[in-house]
Amino acid sequence: MKGRFVDSTIDNVTPRAIQHSSTNLLAEGALLMVVRSGILQHSIPAAINRVPVTLNQDMKALRFGPKMTVHFAQYFVMGNQRPLLLEWCKQGATVESIEQELLGSSRVPIPPIPEQTQIAKFLDHETAKIDRLIEKQEALIRLLKEKRQAVISHAVTKGLNPHAPLKDSGIPWLGQVPAHWEACRLKHVKSTAPNAFVDGPFGSNLKSEHFVEDGEVYVIESNFATTGNLDTTKLKKITRRHFKTVERSSTKGGDIIIAKIGARYGSSSILPDLDSEAVVSGNSLKLSVNERLVINEYANELLRFLKANEAMDEGVNITAQPALSLGDLNNLPFLRVPLDEQVSIVAYIHETKAKFDALIQNAEEFVTLSNERRTALISAAVTGKIDVRHWQPPVVGSKMETTTPNQN
Numbered sequence: 001m002k003g004r005f006v007d008s009t010i011d012n013v014t015p016r017a018i019q020h021s022s023t024n025l026l027a028e029g030a031l032l033m034v035v036r037s038g039i040l041q042h043s044i045p046a047a048i049n050r051v052p053v054t055l056n057q058d059m060k061a062l063r064f065g066p067k068m069t070v071h072f073a074q075y076f077v078m079g080n081q082r083p084l085l086l087e088w089c090k091q092g093a094t095v096e097s098i099e100q101e102l103l104g105s106s107r108v109p110i111p112p113i114p115e116q117t118q119i120a121k122f123l124d125h126e127t128a129k130i131d132r133l134i135e136k137q138e139a140l141i142r143l144l145k146e147k148r149q150a151v152i153s154h155a156v157t158k159g160l161n162p163h164a165p166l167k168d169s170g171i172p173w174l175g176q177v178p179a180h181w182e183a184c185r186l187k188h189v190k191s192t193a194p195n196a197f198v199d200g201p202f203g204s205n206l207k208s209e210h211f212v213e214d215g216e217v218y219v220i221e222s223n224f225a226t227t228g229n230l231d232t233t234k235l236k237k238i239t240r241r242h243f244k245t246v247e248r249s250s251t252k253g254g255d256i257i258i259a260k261i262g263a264r265y266g267s268s269s270i271l272p273d274l275d276s277e278a279v280v281s282g283n284s285l286k287l288s289v290n291e292r293l294v295i296n297e298y299a300n301e302l303l304r305f306l307k308a309n310e311a312m313d314e315g316v317n318i319t320a321q322p323a324l325s326l327g328d329l330n331n332l333p334f335l336r337v338p339l340d341e342q343v344s345i346v347a348y349i350h351e352t353k354a355k356f357d358a359l360i361q362n363a364e365e366f367v368t369l370s371n372e373r374r375t376a377l378i379s380a381a382v383t384g385k386i387d388v389r390h391w392q393p394p395v396v397g398s399k400m401e402t403t404t405p406n407q408n
Contacts, residue, residue: 001034001045013054023054030061031070040096046077072116075123079378119381122388130374137363148356155345156301171333173311181337187330191288199260199326200280201246211236217243218278220251222259228269249279251286256300258285261323266307270300298342
């Protein structure tokens, strides 16, 4: 449901399954809509099926009588997302859903069929142009992110001096490194303080019933490690009394939080300073580095490089839920780099990120504005705010400009 048309799906059912279940085969040409999903907080996915399909309970199919074409109906939904969400969704429901009664009783403008067809043709042409621009910007964003990471990875593994003599590190993931750098293990650069590298509490030590609204101690989970985003107002909390039983898993600003479990295990982020005590949850690891040997920002970037190059995979317990082994992570290959070089590398990374982030932000803003323009254009066409009855597509290969629709 991420595009305008459905031609294939990831999952399939057999004719026998259709025959012996409550599902029905839906012929092509219907308007398929998501009617129950968290995505309804901001948009209504609507697509036309060009092959027979079956639907699950989160979907509805709409067919129209002789007064409305399915393509016009689709564009009407696409161009009026926000007002339709307000009109169709039941307010206060625990799960976002479109109410069938509200959907069926809503009033929509119905121009003559020839005009509906003309509106759809106009929008097909104009939205295709906008979509091509968006695709180019999204491709640029991907390339910028890849280039940013490549530049950072080179800095943390090769340094900033292009003329520095190199040596083989003896570690496949690191390859050649500056000759004066030392290969070591992660355990050699962690803090000498107790519980410098620990996982979160498991079992009866920390369960959902231990989380309380008025708790004094934050619980840091793996979603921070994978995203780097931290909103303390949304963090789970435990009481300070309970904190005393899991204090070995405490963490503070400057620690590196590593995701331990799930598809993005090994992702890491640096915890900012907090206004209260905190503990890592069972799906996270906490690493405090030895500040006399390594800067936490350099260590975090090197960890990200090792994660991207699959160096952490050897420390994963392959189960239904992949999980990093704390013991194996202690032996993760690492680099011991002179502190003055780390300072320069970190400063260079800040500069690099700022440069690339500005370019990425500009491209993302272009995509946002283009999507808004696309929605506004669709809305204006399907509600008659622009008159496209005399619009004609440009002749292929000519330099003739597209005819500008009349503004009402």
